[in-house]
Amino acid sequence: MSRSTSIDLEDFVRESEEFVAAHHARRTAASAREAVSFSVLPEKPAEVEARELAEALTWRRTTYDAGFGWIDGPVEHGGRGLPSHFADAYRTVERRFQVPDEAYTRFSVAILCPTLLEHADATLRAELLSPLRRADLVSCQLFSEPDAGSDLASVRTRATREGDAWTVTGQKVWTSGAHYSQVGLLLARTEAGSRRHRGLTAFLIDMDQPGIEVRPIHQMTGGASFSEVFLDGAVVPDSRRIGPEGQGWSVIM
Incomplete structure (x- = not known):
């Protein structure tokens, strides 16, 4: 070849x-x-x-x-x-x-890698793009919340900076593939008192850590294609921040 x-x-x-x-x-x-044949959210x-x-x-x-x-x-x-x-x-x-x-691997290939190419710094691109495209890392999307589904600007999950890292607390919902993903593209509110599109920051967070719990959502169809993700003191280094602090809305859009 x-x-x-x-x-x-x-x-x-x-x-x-x-x-x-x-x-x-x-x-x-x-x-x-x-x-091309499928069931709705099959188990x-x-x-x-x-x-x-x-x-x-x-x-x-x-x-x-x-x-x-x-x-x-x-x-x-x-x-x-x-x-x-x-x-x-x-x-x-x-x-x-x-x-x-x-x-x-669709989210990694079609969404996350283009986002990193456009918004991540050179170090993060060099670290993550090849493993994501090769599926050495599998990723999921941590956007929607119980009160912020179609209205993502209402995100309440908070990330508080502590030195060179951020501590994250909140809940995400309707996350596909969370139970087998190693990393998640996270949207969190980093500016206290901010509202709507302001004060949001994007991160790539490790899913396998004590502060993250993934619970499958069992639906009426019997399927469990989605999960709730609970973040309780989860930690993400500032080096895994994607784009400027407070500019997460423009990153994910």
């Missing part, structure tokens, strides 16, 4: 086909129907979810190591540096094959 940034699109598509075909079977009419046994998660992470690492994991990403962060239409062409190729479900 050539990592050249001047490869012809036709050659790239052929290269992509050969790569994916070496790992996965092509979709048949039956497998295509199965791929998945823990062993099924664990297997699917492992398959998804393995495939993301395989694609990344082969140069297909961040086709239009910056070379200095492990990307291939090709135009975005090459990435579109690769996704078209992948859809023809029975590849693992990308839902487990």
